[in-house]
Amino acid sequence: MRRVISISTRLTVWFGVIFLAGWVLFGAAMWLNLQRNLSAERHLTLSRRIDRLQEMMRRNERAPAASRAGDFRDFATATGGGRAEVFRADGSVLWPSPSSTDFSWPPVGNVSSESFFSIHAEGQPYLVIERSFRDEAWGPLVLVAAAPQAANLELLAEFRHGMFTLAPVLLLISMAGGYWMSRRALGPVDRITVAVRSIGIRNLSERLPVSRSGDxxxxxxxxxxxxxxxxxxxxxxxxxxxxxxxxxxxxxxxxxxxxxxxxxxxxxxxxxxxxxxxxxxxxxxxxxxxxxxxxxxxxxxxEPTSLILEPVDLAEIVADGCAMATTLGARKNIEVSLALGTSPALMVLGHASSLRRLLWILLDNALKYTPSFGHVRVSLENSAGHALLRVEDSGIGIAPGDVPRIFDRFYRADPSRAQVEGSGLGLSIAKWIADTHHAEIQVSSHEGQGSRFTVVFTLA
The missing domain is CATH 1.10.287 (Helix Hairpins)
Known part of the structure; x- marks a missing residue:
């Protein structure tokens, strides 16, 4: 069996999928942009730090070595937490970092101008800049500075966590809003569906509601x-x-x-x-x-409502009809029995002659399709404010595929039933009479075992 999914549900799902995809793309773009900006800011910070170091070294190029080393220590301590060193061209340290002597600086080689490295030292990531510098006293040197990236990575992690945390909440809100909008937009469809289901062959004059929305x-x-x-x-x-x-x-x-x-x-x-x-x-x-x-x-x-309904004793009508059927059944050696309930009378709102016609159609069908020495049982009982009229026979029965269509006009079932004289309109008339009396006809049948027709009336 094919599973039916409403349009509003499908629209909600599609809206949620599109929103989620857009949210992922937006989050990825924002995360990459934030990462690029933080990285560019860190590179710029290190470049400016090395620029100031170069300016300081140029100003005191003619100063004594000890004085210059002290100035470097003061500069390094004041900026970047002391993460700066000066190397000779051969890789040996000229002025070490004042804050830590075991910092894992990258190997220093021939640096043409400026380069950046990412290293892991002291349990956290660092960004390192190397820049070549020529000093009048010491010759070619390499200026090195480092800045921790933990703060940037933590900021990126918090941004990523916020994106993932907000995604389900915003997804639910967007899907709820999408469902509400789709239901509101498809509301006229439900009204049209209800109206179409209520229109039949007898009320074709009715029309569907039209919402003046221009859509x-x-x-x-x-x-x-x-x-x-x-x-x-x-x-x-x-x-x-x-x-x-x-x-x-x-x-x-x-x-x-x-x-x-x-x-x-x-x-x-x-x-x-x-x-x-x-x-x-x-x-x-x-x-x-x-x-x-x-x-x-x-x-x-x-004229579907031409019958005038008034209180009628259904038990009396059934008794009279069964008396006629008993006489007709005796000619075919068919036993006709009647079982009335304990109530002496069952009053329903109905049209007496039409109810007699309805009963006789059911009895006539039962007698026609029941072979000799069979039986037809008629019962009438009061059940929870309803009168149940049953006509049951031991005839040839009805095939399961024919049961839904036996009330169609001129419909004749299998060939074995078609051999019986009839026009195929009797049950259509019975269905019309039942509908006019706001009653329901129920059919239960088994091939070769017989059929049972039950008419459910509402008691007056």
Whole structure:
């Protein structure tokens, strides 16, 4: 079974995915930009520190060596935590760092101008700058300074942690907002769906609600209303044709039957002609019944609420119908039994003649499809404010695939049922009568074992 996911849910998921992807791209771009800016700031700081060291060394190039070494120690102590040294060209230390003598400086080689290194010393990362410098007294020298990067890395880690921490919260907020927006935007779709489900063959005059928003949903509702208008016109024409055709055919059929009956009364009619006339009379009667059923359904379609409902004793109607069915069943050796509940009367709001028609359709079907020496059981009981009318037979049953369609007009089930005389309109009329009485017909059937029809009425 295919799993159905609503459009609002899919839009919410897509909105969340797009937001998350955008948030990741934004966070990565901001993190890289922050890293680049912090690295550039650290490089600039070290470059300026070496610039000041060069200026100091140029100012006191002619000073004594001890004085120059003291000036370097003062400078190094005052800037950068003492992380600075001066090397000779051969890599030997000229002026060591005043703060630490075991700092792991990188090897000093031939430095053409300026270069940067990243090292790990004293348990943390450092950025080191090396710059060549020519001193009048000492010749070519290499000026080295270092700055810790722990603060920058900690700032980057906090930024990354903040991005990951805020991502789920913002994702939930964005998905909730997206769901709310999608539900608000698709609200008219739900209203259209409810309206479409409520429109059937008997209320095609109803129309869908149109929201004057100027968007696609307004155009969809208007298009559906135009389609319903065209369907209404077509169905009305079809109903009118059915009613007119049924009405116009009644006269010729009656005339044909009358002529056949008059001819049959003639004494000089031979046996073959008599058989043909009897066949004409029988088929005319069947056609007349079919036309009456078609007219009844046509009137039901054009005037669905024409029946006047009033309190009716359903038990009395069922008892009368079963008495007629018992007589008819005796001719086929079919036992017809009736079981009434403990209540002497079950009052429902109904139309007495229509309820008798409904009961007789169910009884007639049960008798038709039940073989000789079978049984038909009718029961009526009061159950929780409802009257349950059951007609159960031991006939040939109905195939599972045919059960949902037995109330369709002119529908005949499998060939074994089609051999039984009928038009395929009886159950359609029964369904219309039940709907008019706000009742429900339930069907339970097993092939070769029989069928059970249950009509559920609301007690008056």
């Amino acid at each position: 696609e949903l307004e155009r969809l509702a208007e298009t559906c209303n135009d389609m319903l208008a065209r369907l209404e016109v077509a169905v009305l024409k079809l109903k009118q044709f059915t009613a007119d055709a049924s009405h116009e055919l009644r006269g010729p059929l009656s005339l044909t039957r009358t002529i056949a009956e008059v001819a049959l009364r003639q004494p000089d009619v031979d046996a073959s002609s008599r058989e043909a006339l009897n066949a004409i009379i029988e088929e005319s009667a069947n056609a007349a019944v079919l036309l009456e059923q078609m007219l009844e359904l046509a009137r039901a379609d054009s």
